[in-house]
Structure formats: structure tokens, C-alpha cells
Amino acid sequence: MQVQSDTQCVEQYLKNLSLDYELDLQLYVCEATAHEHLDEFCRHRIQNYQQDRDLPAIDGTSQLSTFLAIGVLSVRQCYQAVEVSGHKSRDGANTWVSELIWRDFYRHLMYLYPRLCMHQAFKQKTEALPWRHDEHVFLAWQQGQTGFPLVDAAMRQLNQTGWMHNRLRMVAAMFLTKHLFIDWRLGEGYFMSRLLDGDLASNNGGWQWSASTGVDAVPYFRIFNPTRQSERFDSTGLFIRQYVPELASLDNKSIHNPSNVQRKQLGYAQPMVNHALAVKQTKAWFKQLDDTAVNQMSLERV
Numbered sequence: 588m589q590v591q592s593d594t595q596c597v598e599q600y601l602k603n604l605s606l607d608y609e610l611d612l613q614l615y616v617c618e619a620t621a622h623e624h625l626d627e628f629c630r631h632r633i634q635n636y637q638q639d640r641d642l643p644a645i646d647g648t649s650q651l652s653t654f655l656a657i658g659v660l661s662v663r664q665c666y667q668a669v670e671v672s673g674h675k676s677r678d679g680a681n682t683w684v685s686e687l688i689w690r691d692f693y694r695h696l697m698y699l700y701p702r703l704c705m706h707q708a709f710k711q712k713t714e715a716l717p718w719r720h721d722e723h724v725f726l727a728w729q730q731g732q733t734g735f736p737l738v739d740a741a742m743r744q745l746n747q748t749g750w751m752h753n754r755l756r757m758v759a760a761m762f763l764t765k766h767l768f769i770d771w772r773l774g775e776g777y778f779m780s781r782l783l784d785g786d787l788a789s790n791n792g793g794w795q796w797s798a799s800t801g802v803d804a805v806p807y808f809r810i811f812n813p814t815r816q817s818e819r820f821d822s823t824g825l826f827i828r829q830y831v832p833e834l835a836s837l838d839n840k841s842i843h844n845p846s847n848v849q850r851k852q853l854g855y856a857q858p859m860v861n862h863a864l865a866v867k868q869t870k871a872w873f874k875q876l877d878d879t880a881v882n883q884m885s886l887e888r889v
């Protein structure tokens with residue numbers, strides 16, 4: 588009797604079920620790949636997750652988001668893999684599991700507050716923010732031409748690979764909403780159109796967190812300074828050099844914020860905005876919302 592290989596068995600099984608077998612075979616292969624990735628991450632990298640997860644230049648995160656987003660891997664399977672890895676009670680594994688919980692949290696929010704999937708902010712008062720409409724500015728952000736190296740590297744990573752590191756998603760989203768003051772919904776839509784792991788709930792949650800319009804969001808006055816983020820999380824500029832090659836020749840210090848002369852020489856954009864002024868204006872707009880809410884409350888009490 589001829590012994591069939593695993594793949595032949597699966598092929599035969601799917602043919603017998605008269606399913607669209609090519610598609611299902613691809614899913615089978617994809618599922619096997621997903622489990623290999625999960626296994627590799629839990630064996631070798633999860634223990635360093637806490638130290639490495641914020642550094643975009645290294646493979647410090649699992650990169651399992653696409654498998655989770657398309658449903659070939661479940662959060663339960665991830666959790667079980669952590670349990671059997673023997674690292675369960677260690678810091679890296681605990682932090683990783685807490686990230687899986689964020690994913691579930693955003694899904695529950697979407698279920699409990701369906702208006703979130705109807706382009707509405709969780710904090711309804713933020714609907715009154717005077718977002719700016721400027722297609723030219725929005726396009727420069729999309730194309731990674733803002734003149735802020737880390738933001739540009741992040742956007743170019745997204746455009747070239749269909750994936751972006753979590754730290755950079757926060758930096759890029761906060762830059763669009765708090766520096767360029769462009770409506771978070773536009774950024775959310777752009778990410779969704781580009782991300783392979785695009786997921787309605789996580790993407791919406793991430794954008795509303797960054798824009799301070801969401802539940803448990805970052806406070807509006809805590810605005811990332813993109814140059815400081817770059818110095819902290821890409822200190823030698825390794826990641827920037829990969830995605831913004833025109834800056835590759837700069838030293839480790841100036842790569843985070845090249846001088847005007849360097850920018851001209853290397854053909855790199857001037858900064859689109861002044862960080863301090865942009866932050867001041869954004870804080871004032873958010874503060875106005877708070878003041879209006881307080882005034883309304885006192886009027887209601889009278």
C-alpha cells in the first residue's frame with residue numbers, strides 16, 4: 588500500500604469534501620506557517636520581549652498580527668503557546684499577553700459601543716475639535732515626506748511592506764493628529780488601506796488612543812516629540828537609514844534632526860511644522876473642549 592504524505596492527505600481530504608481546494612490548501616499552509624512563527628517566538632524571543640518590543644530596528648515583536656487579523660491564529664492558541672513555553676510567569680511573556688489583551692479589549696469596545704465602527708469618537712465632546720483639512724499635508728504624511736525622519740521612515744515601512752512597528756504606529760498617528768492636526772479618521776482609513784494586519788477594532792482603538800479621543804486614551808497633553816522618540820528608540824538611526832536612505836550618510840546624532848544645510852544637500856524635506864508651536868496649538872484646542880464642558884456643566888447647575 589502506498590503511504591501518502593501529510594500534504595497529499597490534506598489534498599485528498601479537501602477534494603473529497605469538494606471544497607475550493609486550492610484556497611483551502613493555501614490556508615492550511617498559512618496556518619502551519621503561523622504556528623511555526625508562534626512556536627519560534629515563544630521559544631526564542633518572548634523572554635526579551637519587554638526590552639526589545641519598542642525598538643523598530645530589531646525583530647523584537649512577534650509579527651503575528653497578520654495571522655491573527657485574518658483568523659488563521661487565535662488569541663487562545665497564542666496564550667496556550669505561552670503556557671507550554673515555560674516562560675509564562677516571566678516579564679516578557681506577561682507583557683506579551685497584556686498586548687493580546689489590548690486586542691480583545693478593543694474588540695469588546697466595538698461590540699459594546701457600535702458607534703465606534705461608524706466613524707464616531709468614543710469621547711463625544713472631541714467631535715467639536717476643529718480638525719484641519721489640507722490634502723497636500725495629508726499626502727506628505729502618507730508618502731513619508733514630513734521632514735521628521737522617524738515619522739517618514741515609519742510611513743515608508745508601511746507603504747513598502749504593509750506592516751508597521753507598534754511604537755511607530757503611535758508616533759505616526761500622534762504626529763498626524765497632534766502636529767498636523769488632521770482628523771484621526773483619515774489616518775485610520777489610510778492605515779486600513781495599507782496594513783496587511785488591518786483590523787477594524789485594533790486600528791480604531793490605536794487611532795483613538797493616539798488622538799486622545801478614545802477610551803483609556805493617552806491624555807491630550809502627552810504629545811510625543813518625534814525627534815525625542817527617534818533618539819530614544821532608534822538611537823543609532825539604524826531603522827531610519829533603512830527606510831530613508833537619503834539620510835544614511837549622517838552621523839548618529841544629526842540623523843534624528845538634520846540641519847537645514849544637510850537637508851538641502853541630501854534632498855530631504857524641511858520639517859513640515861514647528862514641534863513646539865504645533866503642540867501648543869493642539870493643547871489649546873483640547874483645553875478649549877474641557878473649558879466648554881465645564882461651562883456647560885455650571886450652566887446646567889444654575
Ligand SMILES: Cc1cc2nc3c(=O)[nH]c(=O)nc-3n(C[C@H](O)[C@H](O)[C@H](O)COP(=O)(O)OP(=O)(O)OC[C@H]3O[C@@H](n4cnc5c(N)ncnc54)[C@H](O)[C@@H]3O)c2cc1C
Binds near residue numbers: 653655687689782786
Ligand atoms: C495607530 C495604530 C493602529 C493600529 N492598527 C492595528 C491594526 O490595524 N491591526 C492590528 O492587529 N493591530 C493594530 N495596532 C496595534 C499594534 O500596533 C499591532 O497589533 C502590532 O504592532 C502588531 O505587531 P506584532 O504582531 O509584532 O505585535 P506583538 O507586539 O507581538 O503583539 C502580539 C499581538 O497582540 C496584539 N496587539 C499588540 N499590541 C496591540 C495594541 N496596541 N492594540 C491591539 N492589539 C495589539 C496584536 O494582535 C499582536 O499581533 C495599531 C496600533 C496603533 C497605535
